[in-house]
Structures are given as structure tokens and as C-alpha cells.
Amino acid sequence: MADKTEVPKHDVIIVGAGPAALSAAIYTTREDIDTLLFERGVPGGLAAITDQVDNYPGFPDGVPGLELANNFQKQAERFGAAIEFGEVTAIHDDGHWKRLETTSGDYLARAVLIATGSDYKKVGVPGEADYYARGVHYCATCDGAFYRDKRLVVIGGGNSAVQEAMFLTRFASHIDLLVRSTIKASEVLQDELQKYIDSGKVTVHLETSTEEIVGEAGAVTKVIGKHDGKKVEFPTDGVFVFVGLKPNSEFLAGSGIELDHLHLVKSDEDLCTTLKGVFVAGDIRSGATMQIASAAGEGATAALKIREYLEGHKRPIQN
Amino acid sequence: MADKTEVPKHDVIIVGAGPAALSAAIYTTREDIDTLLFERGVPGGLAAITDQVDNYPGFPDGVPGLELANNFQKQAERFGAAIEFGEVTAIHDDGHWKRLETTSGDYLARAVLIATGSDYKKVGVPGEADYYARGVHYCATCDGAFYRDKRLVVIGGGNSAVQEAMFLTRFASHIDLLVRSTIKASEVLQDELQKYIDSGKVTVHLETSTEEIVGEAGAVTKVIGKHDGKKVEFPTDGVFVFVGLKPNSEFLAGSGIELDHLHLVKSDEDLCTTLKGVFVAGDIRSGATMQIASAAGEGATAALKIREYLEGHKRPIQN
Numbered sequence: 001m002a003d004k005t006e007v008p009k010h011d012v013i014i015v016g017a018g019p020a021a022l023s024a025a026i027y028t029t030r031e032d033i034d035t036l037l038f039e040r041g042v043p044g045g046l047a048a049i050t051d052q053v054d055n056y057p058g059f060p061d062g063v064p065g066l067e068l069a070n071n072f073q074k075q076a077e078r079f080g081a082a083i084e085f086g087e088v089t090a091i092h093d094d095g096h097w098k099r100l101e102t103t104s105g106d107y108l109a110r111a112v113l114i115a116t117g118s119d120y121k122k123v124g125v126p127g128e129a130d131y132y133a134r135g136v137h138y139c140a141t142c143d144g145a146f147y148r149d150k151r152l153v154v155i156g157g158g159n160s161a162v163q164e165a166m167f168l169t170r171f172a173s174h175i176d177l178l179v180r181s182t183i184k185a186s187e188v189l190q191d192e193l194q195k196y197i198d199s200g201k202v203t204v205h206l207e208t209s210t211e212e213i214v215g216e217a218g219a220v221t222k223v224i225g226k227h228d229g230k231k232v233e234f235p236t237d238g239v240f241v242f243v244g245l246k247p248n249s250e251f252l253a254g255s256g257i258e259l260d261h262l263h264l265v266k267s268d269e270d271l272c273t274t275l276k277g278v279f280v281a282g283d284i285r286s287g288a289t290m291q292i293a294s295a296a297g298e299g300a301t302a303a304l305k306i307r308e309y310l311e312g313h314k315r316p317i318q319n
Numbered sequence: 320m321a322d323k324t325e326v327p328k329h330d331v332i333i334v335g336a337g338p339a340a341l342s343a344a345i346y347t348t349r350e351d352i353d354t355l356l357f358e359r360g361v362p363g364g365l366a367a368i369t370d371q372v373d374n375y376p377g378f379p380d381g382v383p384g385l386e387l388a389n390n391f392q393k394q395a396e397r398f399g400a401a402i403e404f405g406e407v408t409a410i411h412d413d414g415h416w417k418r419l420e421t422t423s424g425d426y427l428a429r430a431v432l433i434a435t436g437s438d439y440k441k442v443g444v445p446g447e448a449d450y451y452a453r454g455v456h457y458c459a460t461c462d463g464a465f466y467r468d469k470r471l472v473v474i475g476g477g478n479s480a481v482q483e484a485m486f487l488t489r490f491a492s493h494i495d496l497l498v499r500s501t502i503k504a505s506e507v508l509q510d511e512l513q514k515y516i517d518s519g520k521v522t523v524h525l526e527t528s529t530e531e532i533v534g535e536a537g538a539v540t541k542v543i544g545k546h547d548g549k550k551v552e553f554p555t556d557g558v559f560v561f562v563g564l565k566p567n568s569e570f571l572a573g574s575g576i577e578l579d580h581l582h583l584v585k586s587d588e589d590l591c592t593t594l595k596g597v598f599v600a601g602d603i604r605s606g607a608t609m610q611i612a613s614a615a616g617e618g619a620t621a622a623l624k625i626r627e628y629l630e631g632h633k634r635p636i637q638n
Binding site for chain 1: 338341342345346349350351373374375376377378379380382387390391393394397460463464489507508588606608610612613614615616617618619620623632
């Protein structure tokens with residue numbers, strides 16, 4: 001008679017179900033490696049809530065993010081991947097097995113892939129969520145090219161905000177940079193920014209808080225800010241927010257898995273974390289590019305490294 | 320009047336036009352970074368000559384390799400990538416510029432991406448080319464899953480051949496391993512192989528050369544070998560060849576760019592080679608997985624690292 005308290009066992013448990021996770025699952029399940037994915041929200045990660053993905057290779061005219069995310073999921077499920085909806089709250093090293101505490105009880109896995117991604121921090125103002133990915137953006141590399149010869153507002157005062165504001169001048173005709181207090185970016189970046197200020201491409205508004213993002217007929221038209229207690233309006237075609245990253249790595253506290261100063265997961269060249277048998281891929285990895293292509297590529301690579309780990313030895317490339 | 324001998328200059332020159340190269344070009348050209356690709360054969364790399372790609376994320380039912388390769392190319396060209404048909408024969412470090420010797424003369428680039436890929440070595444027998452990717456394969460991870468409950472012939476006697484023969488038993492009902500002389504694989508692998516021999520899943524044929532791959536109605540039906548001067552026939556549904564890898568890195572001799580023992584290009588965590596300003600991605604990179612997803616992901620990552628290099632400093636992930 002089976003023990004009613006028996007803990008479910010899997011060869012591989014993948015924490016997350018975004019592009020890196022689903023790409024890895026395509027690889028493992030296609031080779032009949034028993035794989036379970038844990039997802040606490042909606043599969044597809046940030047890709048699923050992106051309006052249009054222009055730079056994922058293979059779609060010449062771009063592809064809606066939700067469609068791409070659905071394609072990833074369908075492909076993994078076609079090979080037998082199963083998604084459990086719940087949250088992994090801790091990982092423990094029980095030697096040969098890793099034990100995962102989850103909201104659906106404990107699970108055991110021979111190998112684990114951390115692919116929980118990172119979220120962009122929000123300003124938290126009215127209108128921000130309404131125009132998410134349709135006028136309000138968090139990644140200049142992804143969405144900057146949609147704003148050729150348009151006006152933009154950039155929100156933030158750290159290294160990213162300054163760097164990306166300068167980068168976005170490649171596309172935008174003018175940029176208003178809204179800084180809540182003072183600029184915190186490095187001196188090198190501030191010196192460089194001065195050139196863009198001098199040329200009139202960027203206007204910096206210090207001690208200016210963002211109060212609301214306003215649109216009309218589905219498109220962003222202006223940002224309402226506050227400076228010196230007074231309301232200020234910035235007409236714009238789009239908003240880029242750079243106020244920080246929120247890596248989904250809280251559940252790793254106490255696991256012995258090392259994080260970097262941004263709380264991203266450190267890995268070696270085999271995408272293995274500092275805990276043997278636990279791998280990492282995608283936007284939660286230290287050094288991540290926050291690009292779907294990179295995440296999918298790392299997912300595939302991680303799956304092959306996990307296969308080697310399960311087989312007990314490296315697989316020669318060809319000799 | 321322009322100097323007739325003026326050397327063409329580009330921000331980025333990409334050597335190759337396979338998945339890694341085209342993925343990088345999608346990223347650089349979308350941001351108006353002037354990019355030229357050099358291709359000595361047909362764009363698309365090994366993907367373009369693959370019958371069906373089942374594991375590139377985003378295509379739930381798989382995609383013909385040629386279609387995927389064409390999609391990559393169209394996408395890069397949509398953003399302005401230009402492909403020059405010719406061969407790069409040497410790279411020189413002229414300080415701020417890299418100088419590329421090519422069959423169309425010298426070119427200068429501020430940054431270079433090496434994405435020339437690797438080819439699989441062929442046995443070189445009649446029938447091999449006719450059934451390429453339609454019965455004759457060189458990558459078990461890519462095409463093994465097409466042979467569930469089928470008979471296979473595996474050719475080779477090194478680490479890869481032995482390892483992949485064992486791996487292919489996940490799918491195939493039986494495997495004939497044809498070894499020209501004796502098995503050269505490591506003792507660990509040979510010990511493991513013995514279990515598969517004992518269970519009857521793998522039959523090893525030593526001192527058996529491959530003479531011809533024979534098919535009927537477009538499908539492989541048998542391999543003709545020779546043992547002890549006599550003809551031997553092996554009925555089969557498919558053939559996997561593991562007789563070595565041919566990295567396309569000969570042109571790097573004398574460049575100062577370090578290769579590994581397999582002649583693949585070494586890189587750091589930023590995908591930079593040992594020559595600053597020269598980057599590497601895809602199947603020519605030391606540690607490559609020979610997967611399209613990994614190559615495309617590395618291409619995207621390399622493009623962002625090249626952008627940082629051209630900008631003169633690292634771009635913070637978000638802070």
C-alpha cells in the first residue's frame with residue numbers, strides 16, 4: 001500500500017514557466033526526461049504581457065508576445081511537459097535529491113532549473129498598468145525602435161535611466177527625463193548625458209515626481225508630474241520607466257545558492273548555480289540580458305547541461 | 320575625390336550568416352548600428368539544410384529548417400542587414416580598427432563577431448549526401464526523437480559515437496554501431512556501453528567500414544559495410560554519423576585569437592574572444608551546444624555586448 005504522505009518525485013523540476021523554462025522543457029521532455037514546471041502566475045513570463053516582439057529571431061515581421069508565449073507553451077506540452085500552478089517557497093539540498101517546498105506540499109527532484117525571471121519595478125501611478133507595453137515600457141532594447149522620431153518621457157535617475165535615455169535618442173526626437181530627486185548615475189554617465197542636454201536632445205527635470213500617465217484612444221499622450229508642489233505636464237508619445245529590477249529570487253534565501261548584488265543568481269559556464277544539481281537560466285541569472293532570445297537559448301543550453309548532470313558525465317561535443 | 324583604394328569601414332562585421340550571425344544582426348541593425356555580414360556559402364548555416372527543426376522554441380509543430388533560416392534572414396534584412404558573399408581569410412588587430420582580409424579585398428570594422436559555425440565531418444560514402452537530414456543525421460539531440468521504435472545504424476568509434484549510441488537507445492528499438500577499427504572512447508563510456516550490449520539494445524561491429532548508404536522511395540533502408548574483406552548489410556531506418564567536427568576557424572590562424580583543443584574559439588562571459596573587440600557566438604564557440612536556439616540566443620547576447628563595447632562602457636541591467 002502506498003504511503004499516503006509519499007513525496008512526488010521528478011527527474012527535473014523547473015521553477016517558472018517563461019521563455020527560459022519552456023525552452024528547457026521542450027528539450028528535456030522531447031527526450032522523455034520526466035519534467036514538472038511550477039508557475040505561480042501565468043505561463044509565458046514577461047513575453048506573455050508584451051504587445052509586440054520584434055526581435056525574437058524567426059518571425060520576420062515580429063510576433064505578438066502572447067502568441068509567442070503560447071507557442072512556447074504548446075510546444076513544450078506537445079512533448080509532455082506538465083505545468084503545476086503553485087509557488088516554490090524554498091529549495092533544500094537533501095544530497096542526491098533536491099527537496100522543494102511549495103504551496104502544494106513538498107516535491108523531490110534530481111535536478112532543478114531556476115527560471116523565475118525578473119520583473120521591472122513600477123512607478124505605481126494611475127495609467128501605468130493601463131498602457132503597459134502599449135505606451136509604457138521598461139526595456140529600451142526591446143521597444144525603443146518603435147519610437148522613431150517620436151517624443152518620449154523617461155522616468156528614473158539611476159545608471160539605467162541615464163544610460164537608456166541617451167540610447168533612446170537614437171530613435172526619439174526629444175526626451176524629457178523625469179528624476180524624482182537628483183541624478184544618482186555615475187559621474188562618467190552624467191558627463192556623457194551633459195552632451196545630450198547641450199544638444200537639446202534630452203531635457204532633465206530634477207525633483208520632479210511622476211503623478212499620472214494619461215492617454216487618449218488607447219495611446220499615451222502625456223505624463224503629469226509634480227515639481228515644487230505644482231503640477232507639470234509633459235506631452236509625449238511614450239514612456240520608458242527605469243526605476244529598478246525585482247528579481248524573483250526571494251525563495252532562495254537560506255538555500256545556499258549565491259546571488260549577486262542585484263539578487264540575481266550566480267552561475268558557472270555550465271549554467272550551474274553554487275548548489276550542484278541546481279541550474280539557472282533567463283532573466284533571473286546574473287548577467288542576464290532581459291531578452292527572450294537569450295532566455296530561450298539559455299533554457300536550451302541548461303537542458304543539455306542538466307541531461308549531462310543526470311547522466312553523470314559530460315557529453316563530448318564531437319570527437 | 321575619393322581615394323580609389325579606400326578601405327570600406329563598418330561598425331560591425333559579422334563573419335558568417337547562420338542563426339547566431341543573423342540573430343546578432345537583427346539586434347545591431349534594429350538599433351541602426353552599421354553591420355555587414357560575410358557569407359561564403361548559403362545564409363542560414365546548418366539550419367538551412369535541416370529537413371525539420373522540432374526544438375526551436377516558438378514553433379509548436381516544428382518548422383522546416385530552410386523556412387526558419389529564411390525567416391532569420393528576412394528579419395535581419397528588414398532592419399537593414401547587408402550580406403556580402405565572399406570569404407574572410409584573416410583578421411588583423413590594427414588597434415582601434417580590426418582589419419579583415421577577404422576575397423573581396425580588405426575591410427575595416429570597429430567590432431567583429433565570429434559566427435562561422437562548425438560542420439560535421441562526413442563518412443564520404445555514396446548515399447550519404449542524398450539522404451542528408453532525411454535519414455542520415457549528425458546530431459542525436461536534434462533528430463533522435465524522430466526514430467522512436469525504429470532501427471538505427473550509428474557510425475563512429477570515439478566518445479561521441481559511443482555516448483550518442485547509448486543516448487539513441489531512448490528512442491530506437493535497436494542500434495548497430497559500426498566501428499571502422501576499434502573503439503577509441505574512454506573506458507568509462509566503454510564500461511557503460513557494455514550494459515547496452517548485454518541487454519541487446521546495441522550491437523557493436525568492430526573493424527567494419529561503411530561503404531554505402533542505400534535507400535528506396537526517398538527513405539534509408541540499409542547500410543552496406545565491409546568486414547574482413549566481405550560485404551555486410553545492416554537493414555535500418557536511419558543513420559547517425561559521429562566521426563568528428565570541423566570548426567570553421569582556419570582563417571583565425573595567426574590572428575592571436577585563442578582556440579581550444581577542438582579548434583573552437585574561446586570566449587569570456589561577455590562572449591569576447593582573447594582579442595578585444597572580436598566576439599564569438601554559435602557553433603564555433605568553445606562550449607557550443609550545436610543547437611539553433613542556443614546559437615540565436617548567443618547571437619542576441621553578443622550583439623548587446625558589442626553595443627556596450629562600441630559605447631565604451633558596460634550597460635547596467637537595471638538600477
